[in-house]
Amino acid sequence: MEQRLLQVALDTPLHTVFDYRWKASSPDEPLPAIGQLVVVPFGRREAVGVVVGQDAQTDLQADKIKDVIAVRHQLPPMSAHWLALCGFAADYYQRPLGEVMLPGLPKNLRALTTVALDKALKALGRLAPATKAKPRSRKKAAVAATVEEAIVDPVMADPSPDPLQLGAAPPLNPSQQQAVDAIAGAEGFAPLLLYGVTGSGKTEVYLQAAAAILRRAAEQASSSGSPEPGQSTPAPAQILVLVPEINLTPQLEGNIRARFPHLNVVALHSGLAEGERARNWLAAHLGQAHIVLGTRLAILSSLPSLKLIVIDEEHDPSYKQQEGLRYSARDLAVWRAHQLGIPVVLGSATPSLETWQHAQAGRYRRLELRQRAALQAVLPSVKVIDMERDKPVDGLTSTLIAAVRKRLEQGEQSLLFLNRRGYAPVLACDACGWISNCMRCDAFMVVHRPERRLRCHHCSLELHIPRACPTCGNVDLQPLGRGTQRVEEGLHGIFPEARILRIDADSTRLKGSAQSAFDSVHRGEVDILIGTQMVAKGHDFKKLTLVGVLNPDTALFSHDYRASERLFAQLMQVAGRAGRAGLSADGSSGEVLIQTRYPHHPLYQAVIRHDYDGFAGELLDERRQAHFPPFMYQALLRAEGRELEIAMGFLKDAASLLDAPAITINEPIPMTMMRVANVERAQLLIECPSRPTLQAFLKEWLALLRQMKTRARWSLEVDPVDI
């Protein structure tokens, strides 16, 4: 019987692939293809891995090599393109291949039994070969479903002669039409920045460009011969739409489904139940899904006929994975589009400086939408309220209170934005100076009044609110500062007749509660909405005409050089919630009021002018002079240990291990939030103006680092965002 060696990628931190022996179970069982999923013994466990090579040389002794346990023949192998994508990501982020390939697969595909997998395949009309049956030509069996068991694909079941028949689409304005034409008419790799103010109808551009690309692909497919009978036809084209967060997906998903009622639209995000996640992932992998709408993790999904990638709100920080493989879904999307030779659309009203710089340099094509799309809707007027002159009571200035009252009288909605959840950020004792420090972290414990608890937002330690000061016994403890809960309390006092709703991570902890909260705002059951950045994104509340920003100043003086870029984007985004549907009852446009102690700060002045271009230009000049990204490439080596010395010692040794021209190795520094959950952390920043030079250095350096003996836990992040 035939025996061959396979190289298999497994989800372990070891930077290698593993050799296994494969033996045919019957004379005609084919050698597992590259990209095939297999089950192998690993240590004392079994694990699912991906075949990444065949018959490579091995230095291992023959008796060390174990046999493959099972091959997932019922799944078509992952495509060469997907393998290349994972290979690139593994290389670029300096992680083992298996750690890129496997964690992104749905759990049901990584399970050691095939029960869930076969169930999902069956639901999709693709049947696993009967496991008990005598071996037969598996290739055929794996690809084609048997007639009586095939559940008809919903796409194929539709009697409509034209599956691309669209739902009603609003007419486009000229700049939207130009953008659609540019995307649909792009040939080969084309990165396009769709720069459009909030409410300018970017979604409509995505939808119509997608329609054009799907239609063209369908025409090409039908002119080049009909599919074999009995096989479910793979979609001639697939489109991937990335969105920042799960709670945005329902609305957009609804829009897409309504527009393409005859196409197979699937969602991919971490909030899905395992069964649905596996079905949707498989629909994408089998080419059945025409449109995949997902969060960052969807960028690593298998899409055999991908023809267009859209990244909505491309500047959003949630495209960056912040644990495990710390990838940027946006950057991987651009790489993927490049490798496939397809267009990638990056949409934003406030693009990331990286993207903006690419556009300025002509590497990305810029498409602009300067007007709001809805009839009569104009950009909201933005004003600052000087908190030195108009002293706030309960966090609200009299100007803002008057503006809210006016909306109440007009039957319109107001949104108050405060990016700080809880009741108060700290509890303090006036008598002895005690404050609510977390006992495990260098951070305050936040007062949560409804739950009557102190909570650390860094390590989630929870305590009862003490009735008296733990050091001096004083019973009069004062909450200092103001979070959303406290503002909500104050609002009830000021507007006893108003319907007030708070939306933040605390109020929406239960599954589905965020959606029902947003629904009730849409239905007009809320007069005043108070919330954190959760409310700033995506939602299109028709009756909302006033946005109040309560206390954004802290971000102005952050040590993080990206803080002002983020604050600007956040203010533009939350401001964009006002007046999207048209004019207010009194004929005015939407209004945005920002309470600040620094009314003349250039950032606020730029927001007032809606002047992203000017502000981004200034920030880019600063970055260029300071040698910061996007004019510098960075990597960050982090270390942690029980004592700070362990972490610092490791980083000092690491810093002197290797040097290279054009590489700057900075001094190791203890982290700002030094102690988190009783672990001391420190970090070391590496910089280089050339990306390839940095990559080459990291590769060599990490090989040395991995040989170092240390008690520190460490990890490297390429292109870090939080430094």
Next chain:
DNA sequence: TGCACACCTTAA
């Protein structure tokens, strides 16, 4: 002596 816990080794 038993055991909880920290730390180290190994994976093909």
Next chain:
DNA sequence: TAAGGTGTGCAA
């Protein structure tokens, strides 16, 4: 990373 083996200190 996960699982198992080894070594240490402590209560009884």
